[in-house]
Amino acid sequence: MKEKILVTGGTGYIGSHTVVELQNNGYEVIIIDNLSNSSADVVDNIEKVSGIRPAFEKLDCLDYEGLDAVFTKYKGIKAIIHFAASKAVGESVQKPLLYYRNNLVSLINLLELMPKHEIGGIVFSSSCTVYGQPDELPVTENAPIKTAESPYGNTKQINEEIIHDTVASGSPIAAILLRYFNPIGAHPSTLLGELPNGVPQNLIPYLTQTAIGIREKLSVFGDDYDTPDGSCIRDFINVVDLAKAHVVAINRILNKKQKEKVEVFNIGTGCGLSVLELINAFEKATGVKLNYQIVARRSGDIEKVWANPEFANNELGWKAETSIEETLRSAWNWQLKLRERGIQ
Numbered sequence: 001m002k003e004k005i006l007v008t009g010g011t012g013y014i015g016s017h018t019v020v021e022l023q024n025n026g027y028e029v030i031i032i033d034n035l036s037n038s039s040a041d042v043v044d045n046i047e048k049v050s051g052i053r054p055a056f057e058k059l060d061c062l063d064y065e066g067l068d069a070v071f072t073k074y075k076g077i078k079a080i081i082h083f084a085a086s087k088a089v090g091e092s093v094q095k096p097l098l099y100y101r102n103n104l105v106s107l108i109n110l111l112e113l114m115p116k117h118e119i120g121g122i123v124f125s126s127s128c129t130v131y132g133q134p135d136e137l138p139v140t141e142n143a144p145i146k147t148a149e150s151p152y153g154n155t156k157q158i159n160e161e162i163i164h165d166t167v168a169s170g171s172p173i174a175a176i177l178l179r180y181f182n183p184i185g186a187h188p189s190t191l192l193g194e195l196p197n198g199v200p201q202n203l204i205p206y207l208t209q210t211a212i213g214i215r216e217k218l219s220v221f222g223d224d225y226d227t228p229d230g231s232c233i234r235d236f237i238n239v240v241d242l243a244k245a246h247v248v249a250i251n252r253i254l255n256k257k258q259k260e261k262v263e264v265f266n267i268g269t270g271c272g273l274s275v276l277e278l279i280n281a282f283e284k285a286t287g288v289k290l291n292y293q294i295v296a297r298r299s300g301d302i303e304k305v306w307a308n309p310e311f312a313n314n315e316l317g318w319k320a321e322t323s324i325e326e327t328l329r330s331a332w333n334w335q336l337k338l339r340e341r342g343i344q
């Protein structure tokens with residue numbers, strides 16, 4: 001019998017790619033999503049990619065009784081991957097309480113209900129934002145956690161602490177915290193990808209929307225940072241590679257391979273790429289010229305951050321595989337497909 005994995009936020013960007021990888025690896029998936037930042041037809045597209053329709057429950061993770069009922073309905077869930085969260089850094093500054101409520105209470109509800117339903121494992125979506133501007137690069141999992149730059153970043157730090165404290169209190173839960181660097185790209189099928197509501201907050205959707213003519217110009221925030229070309233440096237990780245890390249983490253929990261009850265892994269490529277280098281790589285990979293301008297720095301931006309992924313490489317046996325060119329082409333193909341479908 002297939003083992004059941006519950007995926008919160010499973011119709012979202014990273015969640016949808018992860019559901020497909022779980023299905024490809026023989027897991028039965030149940031998705032919970034309130035569709036606040038995604039749409040139900042993602043379930044159809046997941047089915048088109050994997051050939052298997054995941055169970056889908058439109059539900060808010062803030063709804064404790066609703067979660068309880070879903071856990072009862074799908075008896076035998078072995079582990080949870082918890083993606084559901086509000087994630088826009090700027091919005092979190094405007095609406096901190098929305099972010100604290102959504103991102104903290106959702107996790108608390110899951111952790112409270114897991115023992116009752118004998119769900120022994122959780123994989124949590126954390127972020128390299130917990131490092132702030134690291135003192136040393138590439139950054140390892142042991143780097144100090146810096147004061148958060150935004151309420152969003154703070155929710156990730158507090159979520160990590162909540163998981164540590166809950167497990168330390170004796171709750172029968174094993175956890176893997178995956179600190180993502182900058183996920184980009186789309187599924188090679190062009191059926192899944194990032195579909196932001198309104199003006200994109202992330203670089204790549206803004207970039208591809210500019211390339212296709214929806215936006216006039218891409219703004220590069222600052223070219224006077226202490227980096228070789230003056231623009232910020234990030235570690236861009238392909239979304240399918242990232243999705244695969246979740247499958248490895250789930251296997252590890254279910255096969256009881258963990259060395260600690262709570263483990264933390266950087267999920268990045270190990271390569272820092274500047275924003276200007278990324279633009280250049282996009283133009284080369286797609287042959288499309290980008291209209292961009294250098295503007296003033298944006299407050300809250302970290303100058304440079306990239307991962308030391310060795311712990312994940314050696315301990316999980318996971319490694320980012322896809323080239324930046326292929327990843328950028330996938331993002332562009334997704335944008336072209338959205339136009340074809342009349343969406344954007």
Ligand SMILES: NC(=O)c1ccc[n+]([C@@H]2O[C@H](COP(=O)([O-])OP(=O)(O)OC[C@H]3O[C@@H](n4cnc5c(N)ncnc54)[C@H](O)[C@@H]3O)[C@@H](O)[C@H]2O)c1
Nearest residue numbers: 009012013014033034035036037038060061084085125127
């Ligand atoms: N995309 C990134 O750059 C990035 C980087 C680091 C960490 N993360 C984290 O990864 C996770 C997934 O990110 P994503 O980019 O796929 O975002 P996303 O917005 O595409 O997906 C999140 C999904 O969760 C759903 N959701 C939100 N609150 C919910 C709630 N209370 N109940 C049920 N569903 C809810 C949304 O409708 C959405 O489908 C988030 O926790 C995010 O903070 C993302």
